[in-house]
Every structure is written in C-alpha cells, then in structure tokens.
Amino acid sequence: NAGVMQNPRHLVRRRGQEARLRCSPMKGHSHVYWYRQLPEEGLKFMVYLQKENIIDESGMPKERFSAEFPKEGPSILRIQQVVRGDSAAYFCASSPGQNQPQHFGDGTRLSIL
Amino acid sequence: AQSVTQLGSHVSVSEGALVLLRCNYSSSVPPYLFWYVQYPNQGLQLLLKYTSAATLVKGINGFEAEFKKSETSFHLTKPSAHMSDAAEYFCAVSVGATGNQFYFGTGTSLTVIP
DSSP: OOOOEEEOSEEEEOTTOOEEEEEEOOTTOOEEEEEEEOTTSOEEEEEEEETTEEEEOTTSOSSSEEEEOOSSSOEEEEEOSOOGGGOEEEEEEEESSTTSOOEEOOOEEEEEO | OOEEEOSOSEEEEETTSOEEEOOEEEOSSOOEEEEEEEOTTSOEEEEEEEOSSOSEEEOGGGOEEEEEGGGTEEEEEESSOOGGGOEEEEEEEEOTTTOOOEEEOOOEEEEEEO
C-alpha cells in the first residue's frame, strides 16, 4: 500500500518564480491537508480539501497561495511569485474521514534563492 | 479555541531510562489527541491516538500516553529509551464536528545518550 506521495522532495526556485507542490493521498482517502513547517517550529495548518472542494483555508496566506484537489489527479499547492520567506518544508496529509488520524507524506522542501 | 503546548523543546535521556514528553491541550469540547514522531527529512508517523475510549493508550514502539481530563494533559511515555527513539515528537489535537483541522504543538526533540 502506497502511502501519501509528495513530489518533488526538494524544490529550488528563484524569487518571483512559481512553485508547484504535488500530493497524492493514500488510496481510499478523500481528505487532504497541507501544512507548512518552518525550522524549529511545529506544523502550521494551511488548507483542508476534499475532492474538488476547499473545505477550510483559514491557514492559507491571502495572496500568492492557492490549493486544489481535482477530481482526477493529485492535490496541488501553488505558490506564485515566491519570496525568501516561503522557504520551508511543506507537508501533505490525508485521512479517510473526520477526526481520523492523518497520514503524512515525506514533505517537499522548498528553497528560495 | 484549541491549542497544544509541549513543555520542553529538548529532552535528553540515557539509553534505558524513562522517556516522558509532556503535552497539555486546550479545548472547549472533548478532543481527539494524537502523538506523532518525525525522523530527519521525513514526514510525521502516527505513534498513537486518543479518541474517547480508554484513557491509557498504547502505541507503536513501546510508547503509551494517558489522557487526563482534569489536568488537560496527554503525556507520552516509554519505560526504557532506545537509541532509535531519537527524533522529534509532536502532540496534536483535533476537535469539533468536522475535525478537519489538527493543531500541532511546537515539538520536542528527544536525544538518547548512550
């Protein structure tokens, strides 16, 4: 059974470029979550999605960040016009339902030059 | 509002000694509580979860945690530390009808001294 798959594992972008992070949930999981982890900090919730719907985006910055989970294909976290402060590890998690344990991918480490 | 506090960002124990990692939560409704472990350059792995059944929860790798409502605590313990236990540990709470948002503590880095 494949776990949560995130790619790429490492992503380097220059300031002003776009970053696209992909997440394929575990088989049978329809709930996807994105988190950001800064050095020496815990995980900060960004967004919660179900297929084709954004359920809770209270943790998403108002500008430059967007997320989607299309009917077919992986969930995408998109960061436009990246800045140095966007450098972090971004983790995706999936679960089969509410209040169920979330299963995490290995993350995408985004570095902004 | 929900929140999680992990006391002690760094804990060091000798190999074979008791491991105690503290977690206190704040929740206006009965919570779901979780402990996760993170090894370097990896995602989080679920250690154990509390979902209003037994207050003493046993997890993987010999870890267990006890839910104490009166103390709003969910401390993680292991009787005897092993070198392979060295990692970052996160406590998390999930609440509410939707239970979609997990609130994570800032983590405790466990060092095991040989």
